[in-house]
Structure formats: C-alpha cells, structure tokens
Amino acid sequence: MxxxxxxxxxxxxxxxxxxxxxxxxxxxxxxxxxxxxxxxxxxxxxxxxxxxxxxxxxxxxxxxxxxxxEAELLDGVDRFIQACGQSGVAVSIVSHKTQHANFASDGTDLRRAALTWMEAHGFFDSAGLNLRRDDVHFENTRAAKVARIAELGCKWFIDDLEEVFSEPGFPITAKAVLYDPHGEDSVGSELLRCRHWDEIGGHVLGPQH
Ligand SMILES: [Mg+2]
Missing domain, CATH: 1.10.40 (Ribonucleotide Reductase Protein R1; domain 1)
Incomplete structure (x- = not known):
C-alpha cells in the first residue's frame, strides 16, 4: 500500500x-x-x-x-511516517510547489528550500523518517498534483486543503483525509477530517499501530 x-x-x-x-x-x-x-x-x-x-x-x-x-515539523507527523515504514506502507510526499515564487525578491528556489528543511528534519536518514528523494514530488499545478497522486496509486491522501480532493482528476481510489488542526474548514462535507496526526494514524494504519 x-x-x-x-x-x-x-x-x-x-x-x-x-x-x-x-x-x-x-x-x-x-x-x-x-x-x-x-x-x-x-x-x-x-x-x-x-x-x-x-x-x-x-x-x-x-x-x-x-x-x-524556521518552519515547524507538525506534531506527530514524524511518528506517523515512521509507523508507516514499520508497517510496510510506502509514503510519497506530493506537493504543489513551483520552483520560484512570483513575488520573491531573492529568487530563492522553493523546492530546494523544502528539501533542505526535510534533510534537516531527518526525512532521508535511515534512522529518521527513512524516505528517499524519489518519494518527494513537486508539481507546478494542482491538476498535475492530483495526476501524480493517481499515477502513484495512493490508497490515501492527506492534505490541509479541501480543494485538492475536489480537483478534477483526484483518483476515486484514494481515500481523502483532511488535516484540519484548527477545525476551521467548512463543516458539512463528507470528508474525513482529523485535527491531529495521531488520529490520522488510527484511520490509516489501524488503532494498534
Ligand atoms: Mg498544503
């Protein structure tokens, strides 16, 4: 999976x-x-x-x-990704992120900045989150992002933005989890919404993980 x-x-x-x-x-x-x-x-x-x-x-x-x-690793995401590894569940990171920001004055490479941050948080260390660089995908548009999710055959996709799940092309075979730590997204939709990563782990990996 x-x-x-x-x-x-x-x-x-x-x-x-x-x-x-x-x-x-x-x-x-x-x-x-x-x-x-x-x-x-x-x-x-x-x-x-x-x-x-x-x-x-x-x-x-x-x-x-x-x-x-200076960005923070959100609480519990590291435990979740490590638990996936221990359960034999493959993890892909799929991000809608252009190489450069339209409004940046310094020309910073946003993808490089994200990868450097991941390195600093042990994402690619075998004793850390143990992901490979190939497990990280940056896409230029939301349409390309959902196409990548479909191509990878993800059984679950976790995102903080509801619009990703309603984007045309989001695979019907992928179960959606809305990460909504502040409980601020619109209510009433059928989406599974979780306020904490431990809760997501319970849904995706089962209560005993
Ligand atoms: Mg997001």
Missing amino acids: RIGIDFDNTIAGYDTLFATLAEERGLFQNAPHDTPVGKRDLRDALRRRPEGELTWRRLQAEAYGGRMT
Whole structure:
C-alpha cells in the first residue's frame, strides 16, 4: 500500500513563522489586540486591506523560501511516517510547489528550500523518517498534483486543503483525509477530517499501530 501526503501546512507548519514575519514588518502595530492568530486568519486579515493580496503573497514567498528553515515539523507527523515504514506502507510526499515564487525578491528556489528543511528534519536518514528523494514530488499545478497522486496509486491522501480532493482528476481510489488542526474548514462535507496526526494514524494504519 502507498499513501500520499501534502507538504506545506500538512507536514511543515508555518503559523509561528507567519506571526514572526508579520511582527517584523509591523503589519499589526496599530492594532496589537487584533493581531490574527494562525496562517489563515492572517491571510484573511491582510486580504481585507488595499494591496493586501500582494502583501500576503510576499509573506508567503519569504516563509516558503528564505525563511523556510524556521518552519515547524507538525506534531506527530514524524511518528506517523515512521509507523508507516514499520508497517510496510510506502509514503510519497506530493506537493504543489513551483520552483520560484512570483513575488520573491531573492529568487530563492522553493523546492530546494523544502528539501533542505526535510534533510534537516531527518526525512532521508535511515534512522529518521527513512524516505528517499524519489518519494518527494513537486508539481507546478494542482491538476498535475492530483495526476501524480493517481499515477502513484495512493490508497490515501492527506492534505490541509479541501480543494485538492475536489480537483478534477483526484483518483476515486484514494481515500481523502483532511488535516484540519484548527477545525476551521467548512463543516458539512463528507470528508474525513482529523485535527491531529495521531488520529490520522488510527484511520490509516489501524488503532494498534
Ligand atoms: Mg498544503
């Protein structure tokens, strides 16, 4: 069995980093009590401003580029991937990530930044998560991402973005798990949603893993 996992905001967490970047730029210095908490709140708060979309895109380019080293490994994802290895379950990381950000000033290679971060967190160490570089796929579009998930024959796919599962071409043979740590996505859909990686492990690998 092979399972697939998204990368940004599913494996790597950026909430603290985005808060740091917003603070460094003084984006909420006039309204410290309204400072948004978490990536999505920050995005929504910025988008309500004139030019806010541009500000948001520049912050993203920094977080996923030059400041990527400060992203956090989300709690439990390492245990989950190691448990997959012990259970003989193959893991692929499938990420919609272009090589360069449109709004970056420094030309950072975003894929290189992500791989360097994975190396630093032991993703490719035999004593660590024990993945191979070949297990990591970066795609230029969401359509290419779901095509890759289909090609790999993933039996499960875990992502923080609901839109991935509704993208045309998402394989009907793959079971979807929405990683939703803040419980903030729209309710009412049939999607299996989990707030923690340990919960995902229970679904994918069984309660005894
Ligand atoms: Mg994501």
